[in-house]
Amino acid sequence: xxxxxxxxxxxxxxxxxxxxxxxxxxxxxxxxxxxxxxxxxxxxxxxxxxxxxxxxxxxxxxxxxxxxxxxxxxxxxxxxxxxxxxxxxxxxxxxxxxxxxxxxxxxxxxxxxxxxxxxxxxxxxxxxxxxxxxxxxxxxxxxxxxxxxxxxxxxxxxxxxxxxxxxxxxxxxxxxxxxxxxxxxxxxxxxxxxxxxxxxxxxxxxxxxxxxxxxxxxxxxxxxxxxxxxxxxxxxxxxxxxxxxxxxxxxxxxxxxxxxxxxxxxxxxxxxxxxxxxxxxxxxxxxxxxxxxxxxxxxxxxxxxxxxxxxxxxxxxxxxxxxxxxxxxxxxxxxxxxxxxxxxxxxxxxxxxxxxxxxxxxxxxxxxxxxxxxxxxxxxxxxxxxxxxx
Amino acid sequence: xxxxxxxxxxxxxxxxxxxxxxxxxxxxxxxxxxxxxxxxxxxxxxxxxxxxxxxxxxxxxxxxxxxxxxxxxxxxxxxxxxxxxxxxxxxxxxxxxxxxxxxxxxxxxxxxxxxxxxxxxxxxxxxxxxxxxxxxxxxxxxxxxxxxxxxxxxxxxxxxxxxxxxxxxxxxxxxxxxxxxxxxxxxxxxxxxxxxxxxxxxxxxxxxxxxxxxxxxxxxxxxxxxxxxxxxxxxxxxxxxxxxxxxxxxxxxxxxxxxxxxxxxxxxxxxxxxxxxxxxxxxxxxxxxxxxxxxxxxxxxxxxxxxxxxxxxxxxxxxxxxxxxxxxxxxxxxxxxxxxxxx
Numbered sequence: 001x002x003x004x005x006x007x008x009x010x011x012x013x014x015x016x017x018x019x020x021x022x023x024x025x026x027x028x029x030x031x032x033x034x035x036x037x038x039x040x041x042x043x044x045x046x047x048x049x050x051x052x053x054x055x056x057x058x059x060x061x062x063x064x065x066x067x068x069x070x071x072x073x074x075x076x077x078x079x080x081x082x083x084x085x086x087x088x089x090x091x092x093x094x095x096x097x098x099x100x101x102x103x104x105x106x107x108x109x110x111x112x113x114x115x116x117x118x119x120x121x122x123x124x125x126x127x128x129x130x131x132x133x134x135x136x137x138x139x140x141x142x143x144x145x146x147x148x149x150x151x152x153x154x155x156x157x158x159x160x161x162x163x164x165x166x167x168x169x170x171x172x173x174x175x176x177x178x179x180x181x182x183x184x185x186x187x188x189x190x191x192x193x194x195x196x197x198x199x200x201x202x203x204x205x206x207x208x209x210x211x212x213x214x215x216x217x218x219x220x221x222x223x224x225x226x227x228x229x230x231x232x233x234x235x236x237x238x239x240x241x242x243x244x245x246x247x248x249x250x251x252x253x254x255x256x257x258x259x260x261x262x263x264x265x266x267x268x269x270x271x272x273x274x275x276x277x278x279x280x281x282x283x284x285x286x287x288x289x290x291x292x293x294x295x296x297x298x299x300x301x302x303x304x305x306x307x308x309x310x311x312x313x314x315x316x317x318x319x320x321x322x323x324x325x326x327x328x329x330x331x332x333x334x335x336x337x338x339x340x341x342x343x344x345x346x347x348x349x350x351x352x353x354x355x356x357x358x359x360x361x362x363x364x365x366x367x368x369x370x371x372x373x374x375x376x377x378x379x380x381x382x383x384x385x386x387x388x389x390x
Numbered sequence: 391x392x393x394x395x396x397x398x399x400x401x402x403x404x405x406x407x408x409x410x411x412x413x414x415x416x417x418x419x420x421x422x423x424x425x426x427x428x429x430x431x432x433x434x435x436x437x438x439x440x441x442x443x444x445x446x447x448x449x450x451x452x453x454x455x456x457x458x459x460x461x462x463x464x465x466x467x468x469x470x471x472x473x474x475x476x477x478x479x480x481x482x483x484x485x486x487x488x489x490x491x492x493x494x495x496x497x498x499x500x501x502x503x504x505x506x507x508x509x510x511x512x513x514x515x516x517x518x519x520x521x522x523x524x525x526x527x528x529x530x531x532x533x534x535x536x537x538x539x540x541x542x543x544x545x546x547x548x549x550x551x552x553x554x555x556x557x558x559x560x561x562x563x564x565x566x567x568x569x570x571x572x573x574x575x576x577x578x579x580x581x582x583x584x585x586x587x588x589x590x591x592x593x594x595x596x597x598x599x600x601x602x603x604x605x606x607x608x609x610x611x612x613x614x615x616x617x618x619x620x621x622x623x624x625x626x627x628x629x630x631x632x633x634x635x636x637x638x639x640x641x642x643x644x645x646x647x648x649x650x651x652x653x654x655x656x657x658x659x660x661x662x663x664x665x666x667x668x669x670x671x672x673x674x675x676x677x678x679x680x681x682x683x684x685x686x687x688x689x690x691x692x693x694x695x696x697x698x699x700x701x702x703x704x705x706x707x708x709x710x711x712x713x714x715x716x717x718x719x720x721x722x723x724x725x726x727x728x729x730x731x732x733x
Contacts, residue, residue: 014453014455014456015455132510133504133507133508133509133510134508134509134510134512135510137509137510137512137513138476138509138512138513139476139512139513140512144476145505145508145509145513149496149500149501152469152496152497152500152501154469155465155466155468155469155470155472155473155497156469156470156472156473156476156501157473158466158469158470158473159469159470159471159472159473159474159475159476159477159481160473160474160476160477161473162470162473162474163473163474163476163477163478163479164477166429166455166479167477167478173473185465185493186465186466186469186496186497189461189463189465189466189469190466190469192461192463192466193460193461193463193466193470196461347510350510350511351506351507351509351510351511352506352507352545352546353506353546353548353570353646354506354514354568354569354570357599357645357646357647358646358647358649358650359646359647359649
């Protein structure tokens with residue numbers, strides 16, 4: 001009996017990959033020596049005004065989100081927050097270049113990308129708040145869980161994109177990683193797999209200068225992180241990560257290339273982390289104020305503002321409207337985050353296996369007894385006698 | 391595997407000798423034929439058919455896209471499998487040799503085992519990780535590790551190991567069909583063990599997590615699994631000369647653990663020895679002995695003993711026979727079960 005004769009076999013026939021020719025000239029894979037820029041160059045005139053205004057509104061909203069989340073850590077409402085202030089252009093572009101059917105694979109710093117993709121701002125924070133790991137259904141939003149181990153989400157993006165291509169689906173995966181993450185073995189393995197499988201993946205490296213305290217010079221000896229692409233047989237693109245228009249263009253091209261079946265691209269966004277690694281980190285121990293100030297002059301919001309006001313696309317009124325919208329988002333976030341989450345401790349055992357093992361049933365019974373003793377079996381907050389865990 | 395052979399013969403009436411490796415291959419083939427989302431990937435699993443030939447013929451029958459030779463990178467293989475599972479496929483990955491699986495450990499522990507939990511049940515990981523494992527085949531270093539203790543210490547994983555040809559087929563089918571990740575440990579030295587077995591009418595298999603009494607007895611229980619099962623069955627036969635009637639329990643799965651079958655046996659016999667070839671310290675035997683003691687203390691005539699590999703890195707092939715628990719070491723433990731208490 002062959003597979004064709006089997007019931008159900010017609011449902012799914014894997015699609016073979018596009019033909020592959022060995023590359024004889026690596027030059028097209030090499031990144032340009034200077035990061036690609038749009039804003040402040042002649043190319044800016046060709047940029048779509050509607051897109052620029054959308055990017056601007058999202059950047060301002062994103063910055064406000066970062067500030068609000070950082071404030072929430074000080075009030076004890078968030079366990080930790082790794083701010084992406086200064087990197088908003090990367091975050092927003094990553095979200096906006098994807099279609100609904102595409103997948104985003106964020107790292108722990110990429111909450112903003114997930115929110116810009118449409119995830120509820122509170123659901124996006126459940127990991128960092130500490131009430132649950134992933135507060136959303138990844139399949140519903142096509143956003144993988146925010147990934148805390150470094151670079152381990154990259155092979156997932158490759159596998160997913162590969163599976164989608166096998167199924168004949170027109171889906172691209174965009175995976176985000178930091179400069180430190182490029183030193184991890186999973187980064188290498190993911191890029192290699194993606195290139196060999198011609199998987200429709202875009203790897204976005206946000207080179208923000210530091211892996212906690214370790215500067216890029218101690219992280220790599222490569223001419224640039226984008227140069228790493230050449231060794232795998234995929235194009236590397238170097239882009240100004242604070243230039244939202246450039247980010248959008250380069251990522252759009254990489255996504256389009258992946259969708260055409262031409263394989264993966266590695267994009268290095270050169271940017272800067274204006275805040276510390278997280279609220280728990282003291283950045284003054286490893287970098288000076290002058291460096292931070294230099295980057296402040298190259299702020300992604302200012303760059304775009306300059307372009308938009310210069311072309312008469314944005315005035316003070318327009319800016320106020322955008323800021324007010326961001327403020328309303330922050331208010332809503334504050335309000336929701338100030339409410340205590342209602343948690344059921346029995347959930348601890350709910351999703352370890354599809355069916356609880358005997359061992360877990362015993363342990364769940366023990367916890368239930370403890371909770372009953374704590375709250376009384378007829379706790380009015382919970383009809384199962386479990387208590388609400390507050 | 392005299393018990394399994396007899397069962398298979400009765401069942402079909404036209405069973406032929408088959409090796410464990412063949413039964414495993416047939417399980418992969420049947421799973422792929424039944425469910426088009428089952429994909430096999432790993433190093434050398436395609437054209438070569440795997441270094442143990444378990445995947446022989448799969449690429450030819452189902453194509454390179456469903457039986458895929460991957461780059462040589464275990465974390466990449468398992469990491470890609472995670473993404474494939476996220477998109478609705480059912481990957482079966484091969485880790486070629488036990489110690490080769492360690493680069494994939496982070497993917498296994500941090501993602502494969504935890505994804506269901508991390509996502510509140512929204513994203514199960516129906517991945518089977520096949521690991522040819524254990525010693526006794528004269529492999530050089532890094533080819534003979536018993537790594538089950540690492541896996542069983544990781545919540546979210548099932549840890550399964552067949553010891554018979556029937557179970558090799560049945561448990562692998564069950565593992566692939568499971569929506570939870572399974573680390574499927576294949577005892578390398580039993581790959582060529584044979585039993586009369588019919589692939590056309592394979593035995594139906596109990597769900598993962600049931601132990602089975604391979605040999606009934608009254609004097610003591612040998613609790614074992616995987617490569618140590620034949621050792622225990624042989625020891626039980628030899629023990630009859632001493633007047634001991636040993637019961638042999640094959641766990642078939644360390645996670646979930648079948649407390650009921652094990653405890654019922656020990657309550658009947660009052661004595662127990664746990665036998666496995668992985669190191670004793672921090673090994674599965676300690677956990678099993680503790681569980682047995684907690685449940686059967688008032689039935690026990692003697693402490694639960696362990697016969698395990700030494701607490702040493704797996705030795706070079708010319709020395710491995712000293713490390714692996716053999717029949718004599720099992721019988722010696724049985725002799726130490728405080729038999730005088732009976733008289």
